[in-house]
Amino acid sequence: MTEVQHVTGNHTAGDADADVIVVGAGPGGSSAAYHMARHGLRVLLLEKSQFPREKVCGDGLTPRAVKQLVKMGINTDDGWLRNRGLRVIGGGVRLELDWPELASFPDYGLTRTRLDFDHLLAKRAAEAGAQLRTGCTVTGPLLDRTGRVAGVTTEQGSFTAPLVVAADGVSGRFPLGLGLAKRADRPIGVAVRRYYRSPQRHDDDYLESWLELRSKEDRSKLLPGYGWIFGMGDGRVNVGLGVLNSSVAFGKTNYRQLLVDWLGSTPPDWGLNDEANADGPILGAALPMGFNRVPHYTRGTMLVGDSGGMVNPFNGEGIAYAMESGELAAEIAVQALARPAGPARERALHAYNGELRARYGGYYRLGGIFVKLIGNPHVMRIATKHGMPHPTLMRFVLKLLANLTDPRGGDAMDRIINAMTKVVPAV
Numbered sequence: 321m322t323e324v325q326h327v328t329g330n331h332t333a334g335d336a337d338a339d340v341i342v343v344g345a346g347p348g349g350s351s352a353a354y355h356m357a358r359h360g361l362r363v364l365l366l367e368k369s370q371f372p373r374e375k376v377c378g379d380g381l382t383p384r385a386v387k388q389l390v391k392m393g394i395n396t397d398d399g400w401l402r403n404r405g406l407r408v409i410g411g412g413v414r415l416e417l418d419w420p421e422l423a424s425f426p427d428y429g430l431t432r433t434r435l436d437f438d439h440l441l442a443k444r445a446a447e448a449g450a451q452l453r454t455g456c457t458v459t460g461p462l463l464d465r466t467g468r469v470a471g472v473t474t475e476q477g478s479f480t481a482p483l484v485v486a487a488d489g490v491s492g493r494f495p496l497g498l499g500l501a502k503r504a505d506r507p508i509g510v511a512v513r514r515y516y517r518s519p520q521r522h523d524d525d526y527l528e529s530w531l532e533l534r535s536k537e538d539r540s541k542l543l544p545g546y547g548w549i550f551g552m553g554d555g556r557v558n559v560g561l562g563v564l565n566s567s568v569a570f571g572k573t574n575y576r577q578l579l580v581d582w583l584g585s586t587p588p589d590w591g592l593n594d595e596a597n598a599d600g601p602i603l604g605a606a607l608p609m610g611f612n613r614v615p616h617y618t619r620g621t622m623l624v625g626d627s628g629g630m631v632n633p634f635n636g637e638g639i640a641y642a643m644e645s646g647e648l649a650a651e652i653a654v655q656a657l658a659r660p661a662g663p664a665r666e667r668a669l670h671a672y673n674g675e676l677r678a679r680y681g682g683y684y685r686l687g688g689i690f691v692k693l694i695g696n697p698h699v700m701r702i703a704t705k706h707g708m709p710h711p712t713l714m715r716f717v718l719k720l721l722a723n724l725t726d727p728r729g730g731d732a733m734d735r736i737i738n739a740m741t742k743v744v745p746a747v
């Protein structure tokens with residue numbers, strides 16, 4: 321249960337335990353902590369679990385996420401499996417689409433299990449100077465007499481800081497403790513995944529996605545979502561599927577069974593329809609999309625990553641957005657905390673809301689429209705059947721869905737996508 325406690329007086333960085341407390345050491349929290357510590361802030365990074373720990377995920381990283389790893393000085397040569405792009409299967413077509421060549425992003429993606437990916441990032445934050453405490457569950461916000469957050473309570477006691485970053489994932493217990501509930505008018509997805517031993521598929525140099533998911537109840541209707549097979553390079557693949565809430569079938573479908581049924585249709589030599597090759601259970605979680613929790617800054621708290629509902633509605637990618645928002649939160653925090661406590665600092669912190677909207681608001685609005693459209697099985701069928709045979713169109717789709725364009729000086733596709741995200745009003 322989230323609990324709210326109060327402190328007397330206004331805490332300033334001088335007498336507080338840290339300049340910033342970061343709740344949660346997933347990709348969002350570790351990125352925020354790393355960039356803040358690098359700029360000289362005293363950062364306390366609190367994580368409830370002990371590393372290494374499993375996190376339910378597809379383990380797939382697009383060039384957007386790779387860029388963030390590079391920014392954290394992480395060497396992506398050893399222990400990672402590189403991919404060249406996306407293989408899309410649907411409408412009777414199998415298309416290999418390489419990641420675009422851009423000035424702004426690298427031209428490769430990666431996979432790595434979250435088991436050690438998150439550990440690596442947390443260690444990087446600690447190396448940069450953040451104080452990492454694992455096994456430390458934050459139980460709620462600590463408020464000053466004005467109702468502004470002045471720190472956190474944990475099972476081991478409370479810690480004070482003039483700024484808290486909530487990077488506690490989809491459950492968002494910390495923002496919930498401040499009364500920030502999820503918005504029901506934003507898209508949400510559900511995804512499940514499982515590891516299988518598959519010597520045939522483990523070292524694939526493309527991320528693979530299957531567009532035709534059908535529920536057993538009604539084979540004629542396509543579900544809005546996709547299945548994936550991502551090679552992990554360690555003898556295993558991560559296979560899973562994600563479905564959006566815009567279809568009638570949402571909430572009524574047994575996603576674990578859907579996964580088993582889909583894998584039953586894959587070639588037997590891949591080993592994905594044999595229980596003996598499974599490594600662990602099927603696990604699932606929700607995907608909070610399109611800013612489903614706002615405001616992202618209020619009363620001394622910044623929301624980062626899943627806590628602020630930042631998963632991309634077009635493709636279900638969340639790691640890159642968690643890391644990017646972590647970096648942005650750090651940039652803003654560094655400037656804000658250099659100002660005296662009070663209105664000038666609050667003005668700087670409130671800029672986080674506007675900057676996030678400017679970066680992703682239009683794109684997420686488009687994503688919301690896309691989610692609604694493909695929730696109609698006819699639209700999904702027509703798009704798959706008539707889009708897939710056209711490689712140029714699909715290259716455009718890849719850029720749009722993976723949010724990979726150059727903001728300036730890009731090609732015609734980049735210019736169209738950038739213009740589209742600018743003309744729609746931001747969410």
Ligand SMILES: Cc1cc2nc3c(=O)[nH]c(=O)nc-3n(C[C@H](O)[C@H](O)[C@H](O)COP(=O)(O)OP(=O)(O)OC[C@H]3O[C@@H](n4cnc5c(N)ncnc54)[C@H](O)[C@@H]3O)c2cc1C
Pocket residue numbers: 343344345346347348349366367368369375376377378379380381385456457458459487488489490493511512513560603604605606607624625626627631636637638639640642
């Ligand atoms: C099945 C599935 C597949 C996915 N596949 C992909 C994919 O292939 N690529 C991709 O980019 N995204 C994928 N996503 C989305 C991605 O997993 C998330 O968007 C991403 O993990 C968000 O990072 P985060 O740092 O915001 O939150 P999280 O990764 O959830 O990290 C939150 C951290 O906070 C800690 N925490 C929570 N509460 C507390 C507390 N009270 N006190 C202290 N610590 C706390 C947690 O233990 C955790 O370490 C997938 C999601 C699912 C469910």
